[in-house]
Amino acid sequence: MNPVISVRSLTKTYHVGEHQVHALRSISLDVYPGEFVSVIGPSGSGKSTLMHILGCLDQPTSGQYFLDGRDVSRLSDDEISLVRNKQIGFVFQGFNLLTRTSALENVELPLLYGTGNVSAAERRKRAMAALKSVGLESRWDHHTNQLSGGQQQRVAIARALLNNPSILLADEPTGNLDSKTSIEVMEIFQSLQRERGITIVLITHELDVAAYGSRIMTFKDGNILSDVANDSRRHASGELESLPVPAEGVL
Amino acid sequence: MVVPNALVIAWKALRRNRMQTALTMLGMTIGVATVLTMIALGSGAQKAIQDQVKAAGMNMLLVTAGNYQAQRERPPDDAIEMGRLHNPEVEMQPHLQLAMFHPEDDPFAVHDHPTSRQRLGDAEAGLGAAATLTLDDAEAVRKIKGVQYAVEGVHENVHVASGDTRWFTRVHGDGSALPEIRRSWKFTHGGFFSARQQRNKDQVVVLGSIVAEKLFGDKSPVGETVTLWKQPFKVVGVVTSANWMVTPEAGDDQFDAVYLPVTTMQSLLNLSKLNDITVTTESTGDVTRVAKTITTVLRSRHGIDSNHPDDFTVTSQASKALLKGGLRPDVAQAVTGNVGGLEKVTLDQLGKTLDKSSKTMTALLASIATVSLIVGGIGIMNIMMLSVTERTREIGIRRAVGAREKEVLMQFIYESVTLSVVGGLLGILIGTVAAISISHVVQWSTSISPLSILLSFGISAAVGIFFGYYPAREASRVAPLTSLRFE
Numbered sequence: 001m002n003p004v005i006s007v008r009s010l011t012k013t014y015h016v017g018e019h020q021v022h023a024l025r026s027i028s029l030d031v032y033p034g035e036f037v038s039v040i041g042p043s044g045s046g047k048s049t050l051m052h053i054l055g056c057l058d059q060p061t062s063g064q065y066f067l068d069g070r071d072v073s074r075l076s077d078d079e080i081s082l083v084r085n086k087q088i089g090f091v092f093q094g095f096n097l098l099t100r101t102s103a104l105e106n107v108e109l110p111l112l113y114g115t116g117n118v119s120a121a122e123r124r125k126r127a128m129a130a131l132k133s134v135g136l137e138s139r140w141d142h143h144t145n146q147l148s149g150g151q152q153q154r155v156a157i158a159r160a161l162l163n164n165p166s167i168l169l170a171d172e173p174t175g176n177l178d179s180k181t182s183i184e185v186m187e188i189f190q191s192l193q194r195e196r197g198i199t200i201v202l203i204t205h206e207l208d209v210a211a212y213g214s215r216i217m218t219f220k221d222g223n224i225l226s227d228v229a230n231d232s233r234r235h236a237s238g239e240l241e242s243l244p245v246p247a248e249g250v251l
Numbered sequence: 252m253v254v255p256n257a258l259v260i261a262w263k264a265l266r267r268n269r270m271q272t273a274l275t276m277l278g279m280t281i282g283v284a285t286v287l288t289m290i291a292l293g294s295g296a297q298k299a300i301q302d303q304v305k306a307a308g309m310n311m312l313l314v315t316a317g318n319y320q321a322q323r324e325r326p327p328d329d330a331i332e333m334g335r336l337h338n339p340e341v342e343m344q345p346h347l348q349l350a351m352f353h354p355e356d357d358p359f360a361v362h363d364h365p366t367s368r369q370r371l372g373d374a375e376a377g378l379g380a381a382a383t384l385t386l387d388d389a390e391a392v393r394k395i396k397g398v399q400y401a402v403e404g405v406h407e408n409v410h411v412a413s414g415d416t417r418w419f420t421r422v423h424g425d426g427s428a429l430p431e432i433r434r435s436w437k438f439t440h441g442g443f444f445s446a447r448q449q450r451n452k453d454q455v456v457v458l459g460s461i462v463a464e465k466l467f468g469d470k471s472p473v474g475e476t477v478t479l480w481k482q483p484f485k486v487v488g489v490v491t492s493a494n495w496m497v498t499p500e501a502g503d504d505q506f507d508a509v510y511l512p513v514t515t516m517q518s519l520l521n522l523s524k525l526n527d528i529t530v531t532t533e534s535t536g537d538v539t540r541v542a543k544t545i546t547t548v549l550r551s552r553h554g555i556d557s558n559h560p561d562d563f564t565v566t567s568q569a570s571k572a573l574l575k576g577g578l579r580p581d582v583a584q585a586v587t588g589n590v591g592g593l594e595k596v597t598l599d600q601l602g603k604t605l606d607k608s609s610k611t612m613t614a615l616l617a618s619i620a621t622v623s624l625i626v627g628g629i630g631i632m633n634i635m636m637l638s639v640t641e642r643t644r645e646i647g648i649r650r651a652v653g654a655r656e657k658e659v660l661m662q663f664i665y666e667s668v669t670l671s672v673v674g675g676l677l678g679i680l681i682g683t684v685a686a687i688s689i690s691h692v693v694q695w696s697t698s699i700s701p702l703s704i705l706l707s708f709g710i711s712a713a714v715g716i717f718f719g720y721y722p723a724r725e726a727s728r729v730a731p732l733t734s735l736r737f738e
């Protein structure tokens with residue numbers, strides 16, 4: 001099987017005044033379709049930098065990045081935009097939703113861009129379906145500031161999933177959530193991997209969150225310290241069932 | 252899909268920032284409303300001055316039959332000269348001034364015969380020696396470029412009778428366009444006779460207010476029948492002065508007079524010639540040129556070679572009108588303000604001064620309009636630039652979900668165009684309402700032309716595109732990442 005993400009000798013150096021910050025120092029890795037990779041490491045170790053490059057939001061200083069076998073450095077801005085629109089879904093720690101905008105309109109957003117015209121009715125239908133898959137269809141007309149952190153993150157996930165991407169990149173998606181809500185988000189991720197075969201790269205600095213992945217990669221100072229299969233994987237669905245208090249939609 | 256996505260996106264984005272959107276639009280609205288009101292008031296004022304000047308006859312030429320400067324042979328001694336009694340407009344050599352006669356000694360009375368063979372002819376009507384102008388001449392003058400109206404004139408004296416009441420007065424046979432030339436006329440009852448009545452040689456008459464009062468008192472004469480030359484004429488209107496400087500008086504030429512279609516008069520009196528043709532030009536600055544053209548055209552129509560003098564006279568009314576006070580004094584002052592020595596003012600100078608002052612006015616209005624639109628535009632640009640820095644996060648989000656540079660560019664351009672166009676439309680609305688209410692309050696005519704509305708709309712859109720482009724380009728160049736980093 002060919003890797004969906006393939007990175008060779010990737011470096012990223014920031015220039016801050018006269019200093020050079022080496023955020024990534026010659027990283028090489030492969031991610032195969034359907035994998036759930038947890039990237040863990042202390043703050044400042046270069047995890048976010050890696051995710052931005054993998055998500056085509058930023059360019060590396062040197063090295064190569066093949067996405068589905070295509071050299072990303074050779075793609076035009078329009079092609080890269082299309083990749084972000086169709087192939088990759090993002091989930092951020094800070095949710096990155098449009099403020100003063102309803103949940104539904106936030107989820108619809110990817111359909112306003114990219115190729116192919118989607119009618120307003122069709123946009124709405126697909127956005128509602130995506131909201132339903134994260135259990136938020138009843139809140140479709142709520143503005144984002146009227147939703148809890150967990151609900152906002154689920155809106156962001158619904159948006160990321162709208163165009164059925166093959167890759168989901170998540171940067172500290174549970175960083176702003178309490179532990180129970182975090183488990184619920186992880187449950188969504190695991191079911192996406194299980195049921196849709198989506199490739200997931202999850203960035204976190206917490207070991208117990210990383211443990212939901214099928215493979216754990218450890219970062220330190222812009223280097224990969226270790227990269228191993230996860231033998232003691234946590235399963236969010238089981239954990240939710242055994243939680244003492246029943247979830248009453250308090251999210 | 253009919254609506255482009257970028258427009259949908261722009262509209263949603265504007266709705267998110269309602270307050271900012273409203274305030275930016277307000278800037279544009281005020282700009283356009285001001286411009287429209289200014290233009291409406293300005294062109295209203297300009298039109299008022301033009302009307303005043305035209306009412307005073309500054310754009311008027313009088314073509315009279317005969318050429319008294321040419322010292323041609325004297326009219327035969329037995330010629331009955333008349334028709335000039337109350338017409339101070341036309342200068343005449345003393346020997347041609349009207350012979351005086353007692354008002355009751357009406358020379359026409361003896362010609363009040365019903366059959367045309369017995370009626371007065373050109374010569375006996377005093378048109379003999381100088382009878383050179385015809386209806387066809389008037390038609391030819393009317394076709395000259397720059398001529399606004401050309402109205403035929405035959406002038407006589409007549410007894411008008413209604414029942415037992417008789418009144419000796421002036422009778423003018425004129426074209427139906429005469430009220431267009433007499434700008435200071437108003438009709439207290441009915442109106443002037445129509446072009447159709449003129450063609451049909453209908454026996455209809457318009458009474459001057461003095462005649463109407465003498466014959467009918469306060470009662471409306473419209474629909475009544477009066478008798479001229481023992482022929483019945485139906486009264487269709489009563490005319491009086493609309494100019495506060497001119498009060499109708501017994502004996503004046505305009506309102507102690509009756510008006511008939513020139514064709515009716517010619518056929519009843521067996522005439523084929525005209526006394527004069529009154530001409531107005533479209534532009535006051537054009538009077539001299541038109542006068543020259545009229546001379547050329549009439550000379551060639553009359554077959555006059557270069558060795559012979561004109562058999563007609565073209566005189567202008569301008570300087571006379573001005574000095575006589577047909578203009579409101581303030582307007583006259585404004586018009587002649589920068590021409591030294593009123594007595595030396597020539598027609599040309601007057602026309603040119605007027606044209607120049609209206610050009611100055613237009614230029615002034617245009618520059619005010621430009622400045623306010625630029626201010627409105629800079630307002631939009633300012634807000635859009637602010638937007639770009641304020642909304643980098645939004646731009647980043649859009650880029651992350653797949654917006655191309657071009658799509659961000661279009662969103663921002665659509666936003667600024669929507670701001671300027673919607674703001675502009677509101678401005679058009681408010682400006683129109685303002686202009687109309689101001690004109691009601693100060694009784695100052697305003698004119699809002701469809702063209703100026705269309706222009707305001709077009710300029711609003713252009714301002715939106717022009718001033719929106721730079722911020723939009725900045726927005727499209729925001730790197731996707733800069734805003735997404737969570738600190």
Ligand SMILES: Nc1ncnc2c1ncn2[C@@H]1O[C@H](COP(=O)(O)OP(=O)(O)O)[C@@H](O)[C@H]1O
Nearest residue numbers: 014016021023042043044045046047048049050
């Ligand atoms: N835009 C930037 N300019 C300068 N330095 C940066 C920038 N982005 C990240 N860095 C630096 O690169 C290093 C890696 O950062 P990051 O990838 O965000 O780490 P992590 O996500 O693991 O906390 C840090 O030392 C950080 O200060």
Ligand SMILES: [Mg+2]
Nearest residue numbers: 044047048049
């Ligand atoms: Mg980070």
